Amino acid sequence: MGLAQNIVFGLVTGSYIAIAAIGFTLIYGIVNMINFAYGEYVTVGALVGVLAAGALPLPLPVAALVAMVGGGIASLVLARAFFTPINHTGPVPMLLTSIGLGLALRNAIRLTAGQGSRYFDTETTTFRFDGLPDLSVGSVDLLGGVFVTSEHLIVIGSAVAVFVILHALLTRTDVGIAMRAMGDDEDLARVRGIDTQMIRDSVWVLAGVLAGLAGVLIGIQTSVSSTTGFSHILQILSAAILGGAGSPYGAIAGSYVIGLVVALSVAFLPTGMTGLSTAMAFLILIVVLLVKPSGIAGQEVREA
């Protein structure tokens, strides 16, 4: 496989990571906590989606909507039960709570849904573009034939739709502008009459909806199990930090960087070193943070 094909894979990975990373970074920026249980929200979404699509059965777009609603409800209920009551204690107790909650959720899901993998039963159409010539440099083919599946297109298309809708939400609606305002300054938001708890609840719902969609898209690409979300949480976290924690636009950029680096390192690292592809994402993260500690789209690091 050539470079062009791996770029396609990277864009697909970047797309579903981006949808989840936006949710993760909104929680970070507005609720002011790192939510390590967020991977489990993705898993819940994937499971709800795969059950809706398989057991009921519902067509995929409807199943995805059900997963998004399920993710939103789960996120709000969990926030109300575990995070809202300790909101005043600050970021560190909330981070620790989320690690514990993630562990508990992961095992609860494993006990109820089982160890095995489930699959979305989708019909795949493959579009091949074999006309492209090879352009070999040493062992690396810089061009080569490309194929794109209908699943690839669903994932990338969903991500683009999310970006457009989210941008409209954050810049055109009162709730969206209030979310950004709270990320800047919670006290001033209250002075303006913004009900900060209502905004936090909205962020939880939005983040859960995004996790639900990301879960379904990951499920379409691979499979659904009790660790579907957990196995992606470090990539989601890296993408959010890489982009500048709290910035949804930065999270999008960070996600595609991570997606492309992982895909390309799988392809072009010598055989036997491909296990390092996830580590490559962290290497990029470290390098970027050394050069620009606030991340790609981050503002100056504010003093505590």
Added chain:
Amino acid sequence: MSLLHVSSLDAGYGDLKVLSDIDLDVDSGEYVAIVGPNGAGKSTAMKSVFGLADRMAGSITFAGTDITHLPPEEVIHEGLSYVPQTENVFPSLTVEENLRLGAYILDEVPEERRQAVFDRFPILADRLDMDAGTLSGGQQQMLAMGCALMLDPDLLLLDEPSAGLAPDLVDEMFDRVDAVNEAGTAVLMVEQNAKEALRRCDRGYVLAQGENRYEGSGDDLLGDDEVRKQFLGG
């Protein structure tokens, strides 16, 4: 009956009591200044009126309504607006979005108020799409005041509006406050620049160590030997 009536107020933050037994009154359309040394509790007095400091004893009423225990997001509905000393705009939001949030509690942004803010601060109309964080200190102060005026409040609380401004802008800023007051809005202003504040206001309070020390018309306080010696540098 006064518009704002603060009676025997104790306030502070957590276990720290900053104010004890404070009395303050502002009448409709009146311009009142609070002056005093650093750490006197001037800003805390203002924050307790707006629900941002912990109120421990006493009472605060506004236009006859008891607001002693209201949080800021409810105080704003009563007809008073507050301009904090620093961090009084949302830096990553545009000027336009900041003004929109100034009228957040209304169903829609009232166009005539927006226009009135632009008439008062024309520079804002030219900067609508810029992030507020990129504005100069003076422009941010204007935006902060503009946001507060979007609700056409009965009382405007200003916390050190001259702080951080270049000296040649300070006079201009005081002129703007005068203009807001002359248009009928009552003003309660905390000011470090005590002489200028007392010269301009109708009435003033001198606060020190969290307690009322002196109260009177601006001119009387400026003419009082004790006040001059202790608080105005002779």
